[in-house]
Amino acid sequence: MSSALENNYLNVLGQIKKIKNENEITGEITLVAVSKKKPAGDIKTIYDLGQRDFGENTVQEFVRKYDELPKDIRWHFIGHLQTNKVKQIIGKTFLIHSVDSLHLAEEINKEAGKQTIIADILIQVNISDDEKKFGIDKDNTVDLIKKISALPHIRICGLMTIGKNTENIAEIRRYFSDLRKLSIDIKALNIDNVSMDFLSMGMSSDYEPALLEGSNMIRIGTGIFGDRAYL
Numbered sequence: 151m152s153s154a155l156e157n158n159y160l161n162v163l164g165q166i167k168k169i170k171n172e173n174e175i176t177g178e179i180t181l182v183a184v185s186k187k188k189p190a191g192d193i194k195t196i197y198d199l200g201q202r203d204f205g206e207n208t209v210q211e212f213v214r215k216y217d218e219l220p221k222d223i224r225w226h227f228i229g230h231l232q233t234n235k236v237k238q239i240i241g242k243t244f245l246i247h248s249v250d251s252l253h254l255a256e257e258i259n260k261e262a263g264k265q266t267i268i269a270d271i272l273i274q275v276n277i278s279d280d281e282k283k284f285g286i287d288k289d290n291t292v293d294l295i296k297k298i299s300a301l302p303h304i305r306i307c308g309l310m311t312i313g314k315n316t317e318n319i320a321e322i323r324r325y326f327s328d329l330r331k332l333s334i335d336i337k338a339l340n341i342d343n344v345s346m347d348f349l350s351m352g353m354s355s356d357y358e359p360a361l362l363e364g365s366n367m368i369r370i371g372t373g374i375f376g377d378r379a380y381l
């Protein structure tokens with residue numbers, strides 16, 4: 151018998167497939183299962199169904215789960231990252247989604263350099279200009295990317311955003327579309343060390359509009375693991 155968690159997970163996979171089919175979306179979509187505030191046992195449950203990409207938003211939880219869980223998990227760091235905590239996660243992440251300043255990038259570069267590795271990152275863009283959100287402003291994104299691209303131990307792999315918190319799906323879509331256009335413009339600049347392979351947008355409530363606007367990396371928490379208790 152399968153659990154609610156297993157059912158949720160399989161449902162989400164089915165939904166993604168359906169959206170892809172109905173809209174003739176052909177590219178690969180990476181589903182990041184956002185396991186923040188959920189126990190390692192829940193992660194293991196869907197790991198056993200084949201899921202390998204998991205996202206966490208705090209360094210403390212990230213490190214604890216990294217140590218506890220299988221080493222072939224691809225860990226995504228999706229939360230706001232403080233520079234003084236960078237060293238704890240470097241070498242353990244598949245992708246850091248939340249880089250929005252040169253200062254933070256320099257710290258990541260420094261720690262990656264110590265390990266002689268290259269850290270893959272996304273630039274978080276505050277595309278809807280929401281004063282409550284982290285992320286670089288749209289108008290300053292190219293300039294930031296040019297500066298970060300000069301750092302030898304970092305590779306920029308794309309952009310990330312958090313959808314606008316509104317019921318208005320058309321408005322949500324418009325901002326996702328803006329981010330996709332921005333990534334196309336950046337790709338056209340052909341900056342060394344910069345690819346636009348990943349467009350990380352869409353969460354439980356807005357992954358459908360995100361996929362329709364060209365997202366290829368969606369971050370789903372509640373839709374898989376259920377509501378989070380905020381302690």
Ligand SMILES: *Cc1c(COP(=O)(O)O)cnc(C)c1O
Pocket residue numbers: 184186207228229312353354355369370371372373
């Ligand atoms: C928590 C979180 C998610 C997942 O949110 P849900 O609404 O639970 O799917 C996605 N992205 C970021 C950056 C998050 O912090």
